[in-house]
Amino acid sequence: MAIENKAGDGFDTVFCQNDSVGLGSHHDYDAAQARIFKIIVIGDSNVGKTCLTYRFCGGTFLKNPEATIGVDFRERTLQLDGETIKLQIWDTAGQERFRKSMVEHYYRSVHAVIFVYDVTSLISFESIPEWIEECSRHSVGPMVPRIMVGNKCDLRDRREVPTSAAQCLADSYSFPLFETSAKDPAEKEHVDAIFLTLAYRLKSHKPMRLKQLSESGVRQLWNQREEEATICQC
Ligand SMILES: Nc1nc2c(ncn2[C@@H]2O[C@H](COP(=O)(O)OP(=O)(O)OP(=O)(O)O)[C@@H](O)[C@H]2O)c(=O)[nH]1
Numbered sequence: 646m647a648i649e650n651k652a653g654d655g656f657d658t659v660f661c662q663n664d665s666v667g668l669g670s671h672h673d674y675d676a677a678q679a680r681i682f683k684i685i686v687i688g689d690s691n692v693g694k695t696c697l698t699y700r701f702c703g704g705t706f707l708k709n710p711e712a713t714i715g716v717d718f719r720e721r722t723l724q725l726d727g728e729t730i731k732l733q734i735w736d737t738a739g740q741e742r743f744r745k746s747m748v749e750h751y752y753r754s755v756h757a758v759i760f761v762y763d764v765t766s767l768i769s770f771e772s773i774p775e776w777i778e779e780c781s782r783h784s785v786g787p788m789v790p791r792i793m794v795g796n797k798c799d800l801r802d803r804r805e806v807p808t809s810a811a812q813c814l815a816d817s818y819s820f821p822l823f824e825t826s827a828k829d830p831a832e833k834e835h836v837d838a839i840f841l842t843l844a845y846r847l848k849s850h851k852p853m854r855l856k857q858l859s860e861s862g863v864r865q866l867w868n869q870r871e872e873e874a875t876i877c878q879c
């Protein structure tokens with residue numbers, strides 16, 4: 646299921662049921678040419694970060710996952726509107742003792758952040774502002790897209806976090822909210838859609854590759870920065 650994004654932040658939910666979106670894990674794309682985007686998945690232990698990323702990259706529900714130590718890397722190559730892009734997904738550890746030596750690495754040069762809570766655990770939802778704060782403390786810029794995901798929607802009669810409360814929190818940060826289940830096979834496409842939504846957003850940002858700039862281009866950029874620095878007094 647997709648939660649309508651009321652934040653008006655330019656995110657559209659993308660569903661991947663048509664052929665214009667290629668899901669690259671089973672195709673032979675020219676991955677060498679791909680732009681690579683680093684996405685980190687953050688949240689309390691046991692909310693299902695490993696299962697969600699495994700569902701997206703591996704296509705199935707991972708039975709009996711172990712607690713993540715440090716970070717696990719997963720990758721998926723996508724064809725979006727004729728361009729090959731690679732999502733490098735950092736599945737981080739929720740447990741403090743397994744993450745503390747890694748935190749700096751998580752946030753370095755990140756392109757997008759996914760905050761995950763468990764809809765059956767109010768505590769995991771209440772932790773979200775702390776995760777957001779940690780992210781800001783590590784100088785993740787405001788232009789880096791962030792989304793919130795409530796996982797384990799299949800456990801309907803154990804739900805502790807109402808959609809309305811989650812939407813309210815997401816709105817307060819202007820983040821899009823998604824609720825889903827890594828376990829429910831019927832949600833497979835929705836899990837894909839969440840990552841694809843982010844991928845489209847990242848694709849449109851077109852991060853600049855400095856080595857592609859000519860010398861005059863670099864000079865122009867530098868002058869522009871100098872001008873901005875003189876004008877801006879804040
Ligand atoms: N019912 C249900 N259980 C899930 C779902 N996703 C994950 N789980 C279960 O939740 C538990 C924790 O899942 P993980 O993916 O290991 O959680 P994590 O957030 O990676 O935990 P850490 O690595 O410790 O940070 C496991 O027992 C999973 O089987 C889901 O969508 N529905």
Ligand SMILES: [Mg+2]
Pocket residue numbers: 694695696711712713736737738739
């Ligand atoms: Mg994990």
